[in-house]
Amino acid sequence: MTEFRAPVGTRDVLPPESARWERLAALFAGQVERAGYGLVLSPMFEDVGVFERVGEGTDVVRKEMYDFDDKGGRRIALRPEGTASVVRAFVQHRPTPPFKAWYVAPNFRYERPQAGRFRQHHQVGVEALGTDDADLDVEVLALAWSVCSALGLSQVTLLLNSLGDDVCRPAYLESLRSFLGAASLCDEHAAGYEKNPLRVLDCKRETCVTATADAPRLVDQLCEPCAAHFGRVRAGLDSLGVPYTLQPRLVRGLDYYTRTTFELAAESLDSAQNAVGGGGRYDKLAEALGGPATPGIGFGMGVERLLLACDAEGVFPVPASTLDVWVVDTTGGAEAVALTHELRGAGISADRSFDGRSMKSQFKSADRSGARLALVVGDNELAAGTVTLRDLRGGEQETVDRADLLKHVQERLS
Ligand code: HAM
Numbered sequence: 001m002t003e004f005r006a007p008v009g010t011r012d013v014l015p016p017e018s019a020r021w022e023r024l025a026a027l028f029a030g031q032v033e034r035a036g037y038g039l040v041l042s043p044m045f046e047d048v049g050v051f052e053r054v055g056e057g058t059d060v061v062r063k064e065m066y067d068f069d070d071k072g073g074r075r076i077a078l079r080p081e082g083t084a085s086v087v088r089a090f091v092q093h094r095p096t097p098p099f100k101a102w103y104v105a106p107n108f109r110y111e112r113p114q115a116g117r118f119r120q121h122h123q124v125g126v127e128a129l130g131t132d133d134a135d136l137d138v139e140v141l142a143l144a145w146s147v148c149s150a151l152g153l154s155q156v157t158l159l160l161n162s163l164g165d166d167v168c169r170p171a172y173l174e175s176l177r178s179f180l181g182a183a184s185l186c187d188e189h190a191a192g193y194e195k196n197p198l199r200v201l202d203c204k205r206e207t208c209v210t211a212t213a214d215a216p217r218l219v220d221q222l223c224e225p226c227a228a229h230f231g232r233v234r235a236g237l238d239s240l241g242v243p244y245t246l247q248p249r250l251v252r253g254l255d256y257y258t259r260t261t262f263e264l265a266a267e268s269l270d271s272a273q274n275a276v277g278g279g280g281r282y283d284k285l286a287e288a289l290g291g292p293a294t295p296g297i298g299f300g301m302g303v304e305r306l307l308l309a310c311d312a313e314g315v316f317p318v319p320a321s322t323l324d325v326w327v328v329d330t331t332g333g334a335e336a337v338a339l340t341h342e343l344r345g346a347g348i349s350a351d352r353s354f355d356g357r358s359m360k361s362q363f364k365s366a367d368r369s370g371a372r373l374a375l376v377v378g379d380n381e382l383a384a385g386t387v388t389l390r391d392l393r394g395g396e397q398e399t400v401d402r403a404d405l406l407k408h409v410q411e412r413l414s
Contacts, residue, residue: 009111009119011304016318020307021122023319024151025104028124028301031147032102035139037126040101042085048077053288054084055255057196064109078108081254082300083282084289086127091291097130104303116273116305125279125300132283132295134229137260138236144264144277144299145242151306152315155267156276159247160237161219162230163198163257165283168223173197175216183211198251204272217248226259233260256282260297268312269305276309277301321370324413325350326392328362328376335377339387339405343375346406348413350375366392373412375405 006012013021029039048067055061066078079085082103090099104124111117126143128136141158148156164172176197185193186205193200200208201215222230237244244262252261261280269276279299286294310316325343327350329336336352343350351369353362359378366374376388387405389412390397400408 007119009113009117011118011120016321019319020310020316021303024303024306024316025124027150028104028147029102031150032126032143035100035143037100037102037128040086040089040103040127042082042089042103042105043079044106045076045078046085046088048075050084050088050289051077051080054285057199057255058253060109060253064111066108066110079105080109081107082123082125083127083254083256083285083298086298087129087282087285087291087296088289090127090129090294090296091286091289094291097294098136099129100126101128102126114273116269116302116308118304121305122303123300124303125298127296127298129286129294129296132229132259132281134232134260135236137229137233137281137297138240138242140279140297140299141233141237141244141260141262142240142242144262144279144301147301148264148276148306151310153266153276153306153309153313155313156309157265157267158242158244159250159263159265160234160244161247161250161261162222162226162233162259163251163261163280164218164222164226165258168221168226169218169258172216172218172221175221176200179215180212183215185211201249202251202253212249219246219248229259252278252280256285256288258283262299264301266305266309266312268309273305275302276305322349323351323369323371324348325373325375325409326362326366326369326371327352328359328366328374330359330362330376330378331382332356335382339375339377342406343409346410348406348409373409375409 051061051065060080065080068076070076082105086101106120106122108120110119113119128140145158177194180193180197180200185200186203186207189200189203189208201212250261250263257280259281263275264277266274266276277299281297283295285296325348327336327339333356340350340352353365371392374390374392376390381387385402386399387402388397388399389408
């Protein structure tokens with residue numbers, strides 16, 4: 001019989017590794033909920049148009065999307081990223097702005113899998129809609145930074161750029177086009193630079209990197225309002241002590257960005273896949289999705305990549321077991337049923353062995369579980385109405401009245 005495996009580019013996350021995922025999501029929620037962001041759950045698939053509107057010129061949408069016709073003949077796509085879904089939900093439900101949302105969700109991209117690049121990856125992220133105040137940019141950037149710090153990551157660089165707006169970008173794109181027209185580019189971009197010249201700045205091929213070394217920079221051609229906005233973002237980050245590096249070549253892989261854009265690069269990871277997060281402003285996206293003109297900004301961080309960076313820096317390890325009690329019952333199992341139920345009901349985590357195992361085997365499982373206490377019921381204890389408590393770390397033990405059990409367990413755990 002065929003033994004099935006997880007599809008190429010996907011991974012199963014099992015305990016105890018999954019405990020890190022829980023902790024990471026909880027840490028993220030803690031950071032962003034403190035800043036007023038609320039959890040948003042949106043569908044894992046959308047009308048394909050939601051994503052086509054936001055990224056027609058990008059690989060993520062053109063080449064990597066999992067799109068298909070459903071049984072009702074609707075053209076559907078699995079979500080390749082979270083922003084378009086949240087903005088679609090904003091446009092649909094019109095919550096009162098500012099609307100501050102966070103999410104933890106899987107995304108699907110048909111990419112060539114490699115270390116740190118998956119076909120299903122997960123992002124924790126925030127989106128904030130309803131104001132173009134530069135203070136919000138500072139808040140969002142500071143949150144992204146604080147998540148890295150809270151994880152214990154110290155080898156991460158915040159790369160910052162401004163992509164301007166409808167006023168200054170068209171003229172910049174013209175100057176970039178004429179520069180690129182005279183440069184020798186890789187085959188892909190020699191053919192495609194006219195359509196989307198910004199993509200050339202993102203090309204990792206040596207030919208394009210060399211050819212664009214002296215390309216005109218958008219930061220030098222920002223209109224006055226965009227330059228002022230960028231100045232306020234930088235001053236705000238400086239005042240909070242959030243360090244950043246200006247990266248005028250940073251264009252990001254999605255089309256919707258305006259003004260502030262950023263990436264978090266982990267120096268501990270291979271440079272091809274070292275972005276642990278990225279984001280920016282998208283002041284035209286709500287309109288593009290049929291809603292009222294509503295500026296917005298957000299970021300997404302790749303859970304798998306964050307954890308790879310944590311591994312590389314030796315921080316945020318798999319947490320130790322949090323199990324309080326292992327019940328060892330050598331009287332047939334009925335005591336274990338009752339005791340685990342009683343303990344759990346009192347808020348104490350408890351587990352046990354099954355299948356009438358020997359005392360030795362049950363203690364082995366107790367040790368393996370990482371539980372702090374073993375609670376032993378043998379024939380003597382059963383007859384005397386007692387239970388023996390053994391500290392699995394220190395080794396000492398005492399026999400207590402069954403009636404006082406919870407009090408003793410709580411004392412030992414506290
Ligand atoms: P993105 O840069 O495409 O942006 O993805 C955000 C992060 O998700 C990346 O920095 C990376 O850590 C992770 N990631 C992306 N693709 C993969 C993959 N194939 N395998 C593993 N990890 C991956 C966005 O998705 C935007 N929605 C971010 C945003 C939010 N912008 C504004 N708001």
